[in-house]
Amino acid sequence: MSLEIESADVIRLIQQFLKENKLTGTLRALQDETSIALNTVDSVEDFVNDVKQGRWDLVLRTVSQLTLPPSKLYDLYEQIILELMELRELGAARSLLRETDVTHSLQKDHPNRYLRLEKLMSRTIFDPREAYQGESKEKRRKAIAQALSNEVTSVPSSRLLTLLGQAIKWQQQQGILQPDMAFDLFRNSVPAARSEEDAIMEKRFASIKFPKKQHAESCVFSPDGQYLVTGSVDGIIEVWNYFSGKLRRDLKYQAEDNLMLMEDSVLCLGFSKNSEYLASGSKDGQVVIWRIQTGQIVRRFQAHSQAVTSVCFSPDGAQVLSTSFDMTIRVHGLKSGKMLKEFRGHASFVSQAVFSTDGNRVVSGDGDGAVKVWNAKTAACLLTLDMQESKVSVAPGVASIAGASIATIAHTANDDQVVVCSKSGSLALASLNGKIVRRFPVGETVALDCAMSSHGTYLYALCEDGNMYCFHTPSGELRRTIKITSAGVLGVAHHPSANIVAAYADNGEVSIWKA
Numbered sequence: 001m002s003l004e005i006e007s008a009d010v011i012r013l014i015q016q017f018l019k020e021n022k023l024t025g026t027l028r029a030l031q032d033e034t035s036i037a038l039n040t041v042d043s044v045e046d047f048v049n050d051v052k053q054g055r056w057d058l059v060l061r062t063v064s065q066l067t068l069p070p071s072k073l074y075d076l077y078e079q080i081i082l083e084l085m086e087l088r089e090l091g092a093a094r095s096l097l098r099e100t101d102v103t104h105s106l107q108k109d110h111p112n113r114y115l116r117l118e119k120l121m122s123r124t125i126f127d128p129r130e131a132y133q134g135e136s137k138e139k140r141r142k143a144i145a146q147a148l149s150n151e152v153t154s155v156p157s158s159r160l161l162t163l164l165g166q167a168i169k170w171q172q173q174q175g176i177l178q179p180d181m182a183f184d185l186f187r188n189s190v191p192a193a194r195s196e197e198d199a200i201m202e203k204r205f206a207s208i209k210f211p212k213k214q215h216a217e218s219c220v221f222s223p224d225g226q227y228l229v230t231g232s233v234d235g236i237i238e239v240w241n242y243f244s245g246k247l248r249r250d251l252k253y254q255a256e257d258n259l260m261l262m263e264d265s266v267l268c269l270g271f272s273k274n275s276e277y278l279a280s281g282s283k284d285g286q287v288v289i290w291r292i293q294t295g296q297i298v299r300r301f302q303a304h305s306q307a308v309t310s311v312c313f314s315p316d317g318a319q320v321l322s323t324s325f326d327m328t329i330r331v332h333g334l335k336s337g338k339m340l341k342e343f344r345g346h347a348s349f350v351s352q353a354v355f356s357t358d359g360n361r362v363v364s365g366d367g368d369g370a371v372k373v374w375n376a377k378t379a380a381c382l383l384t385l386d387m388q389e390s391k392v393s394v395a396p397g398v399a400s401i402a403g404a405s406i407a408t409i410a411h412t413a414n415d416d417q418v419v420v421c422s423k424s425g426s427l428a429l430a431s432l433n434g435k436i437v438r439r440f441p442v443g444e445t446v447a448l449d450c451a452m453s454s455h456g457t458y459l460y461a462l463c464e465d466g467n468m469y470c471f472h473t474p475s476g477e478l479r480r481t482i483k484i485t486s487a488g489v490l491g492v493a494h495h496p497s498a499n500i501v502a503a504y505a506d507n508g509e510v511s512i513w514k515a
Contacts, residue, residue: 231266281308365406413456
């Protein structure tokens with residue numbers, strides 16, 4: 001059963017907020033424009049008692065914020081003027097009679113009634129019987145109080161803020177929001193995290209658990225830090241709350257169980273720079289572009305003849321770079337939906353390719369251990385770097401010496417350097433002109449994936465032994481070894497601005513760590 005919310009009720013909530021925050025001019029303008037009156041008092045009983053007791057200063061202050069029928073206002077103002085005359089407060093009575101909008105309307109609508117008050121004002125002796133027309137002052141007050149009480153109501157204070165608070169609490173109970181987590185109410189999102197100073201991850205604080213026989217094949221944070229997305233072996237792409245490890249139900253399509261879905265295992269994921277679009281690559285060679293807020297497909301490419309191993313947006317978001325087991329690197333246009341260019345020259349499957357920060361070059365790695373740097377516009381190979389022997393072949397197309405398969409190529413804080421993770425006993429920091437700057441040995445184990453901290457201070461290497469090795473990038477020093485799991489590890493992702501790392505394994509778990 002759906003609950004319909006009246007627009008008038010929404011306006012009254014806003015009006016109450018304006019009234020409580022003493023924004024009287026804005027409140028009056030809103031009431032005039034919408035013709036919807038708030039007409040609430042803190043307590044109807046107290047308001048009625050104020051009228052009965054003749055506490056007219058309080059009554060007038062309250063009435064000034066209400067919209068009442070003219071006839072009831074005339075009765076009220078007439079009674080107040082008469083009582084002021086009785087008290088011989090003639091100056092106040094004269095001001096109220098001659099200088100208020102209500103009495104000006106009274107003069108226009110009921111001239112004889114107005115003239116009667118003027119005549120009573122001019123007399124030197126006040127006669128209660130004549131003034132109150134045979135009734136007692138108390139009886140007239142009671143009648144006015146009863147009439148006014150029918151026009152007003154009392155509601156709890158701060159209704160707008162209370163309802164918003166209840167809505168946020170419900171989202172926390174549903175796992176949509178993490179308790180004590182900052183939330184941008186207007187944008188309906190978690191504020192983009194302010195960049196933290198790099199620190200070593202040591203505490204496991206959340207985990208995502210997949211059903212039996214399912215696991216994440218890929219995992220990525222969005223550049224704005226709002227989303228953690230996984231692509232699973234069964235083709236499902238899901239967006240998670242990385243504070244709680246629960247599915248993001250604030251995304252309508254996930255709340256309705258309309259998940260992003262590919263026809264085969266999702267082997268790779270990549271976000272556009274503005275975090276609006278998500279690219280996914282699957283085992284059957286397809287690349288799909290999704291709009292992350294709606295879960296809708298923007299573009300679908302049959303990108304390769306074999307499995308897609310990596311996807312990467314160009315810095316301007318207009319193109320998508322993909323690599324594959326078919327030994328090619330391809331660039332696809334988002335607007336045209338067509339392949340724009342192809343890079344050929346790898347002698348084995350291409351495990352990953354990334355654009356340089358300026359978008360002018362492409363860096364790729366393959367299953368034989370070769371790392372190539374390409375001209376992004378012409379698709380010409382600029383150089384080939386052999387990671388095993390540290391030799392550079394400047395001539396395009398020169399094959400590298402066979403070595404350990406390249407698993408990951410990661411950007412660093414230096415735009416002209418990348419970290420190359422090969423399935424060997426070390427990782428390497430390499431410049432785009434072909435030089436090995438530094439190596440990071442992991443001992444007897446094999447590095448399977450890596451991720452850089454936000455500012456490039458630390459390099460995290462996820463290894464075959466289930467450990468994550470944390471290196472100090474500038475010195476190459478091993479600072480920490482963290483046991484992630486005893487299961488088969490698959491990959492690691494670092495948050496773009498916070499000290500948060502997500503590591504995923506073939507046991508169906510994504511473990512999330514923080515400093």
